[in-house]
Amino acid sequence: MVQLLNSMSVKTNQLKPFHLAIPVNDLETAQNFYHGLLGCEIGRSSIEWIDFNFFGHQLVCHLSKELSNETTNLVDSNNIPVPHFGLVLSWDDFKSITSDLNEKKIEFLIEPTVRFKGEVGEQATAFLRDPSGNAIELKAFKDMDNLFKAE
Secondary structure (H helix, E strand, C coil): CHHHHHHHHHHHCCCCCCEEEEEECCHHHHHHHHHHHCCCEEEEECCCEEEEEECCEEEEEEECCCCCCCCEEEECCEEEECCEEEEEECHHHHHHHHHHHHHCCCCCCEEEEEECCCCCCCEEEEEEECCCCCEEEEEEECCHHHCCCCC
């Protein structure tokens, strides 16, 4: 199945939108964050979930009573929250969005920084949490051709 999906992506040479469902503890607060702060359009919804257009991808916030976001992994001297999701942006978009979030006084879990400097995977990265504690990574590769390169 994975081989089939990978071959489909290669043939069309077009990135497919992802679908991700995450738990939130309050739908109104999630809406204020994703729609009001980040500017994501609202799609379908119910009293238990909301769909957002997360920069061309389908993000669904599901109302949940139990949330836990305490696991981290050390990456380039930062404790990276696991799980997390995010966006791969252009270098200019990364600078623009993180600057805008700084102006809005958003607290970053990990401040905007460049990691793996001078290496194949050199990237700008920043982490923040939504109001329910879900970790979001914003990143941009110095060279987008290195998105999946190991060396």
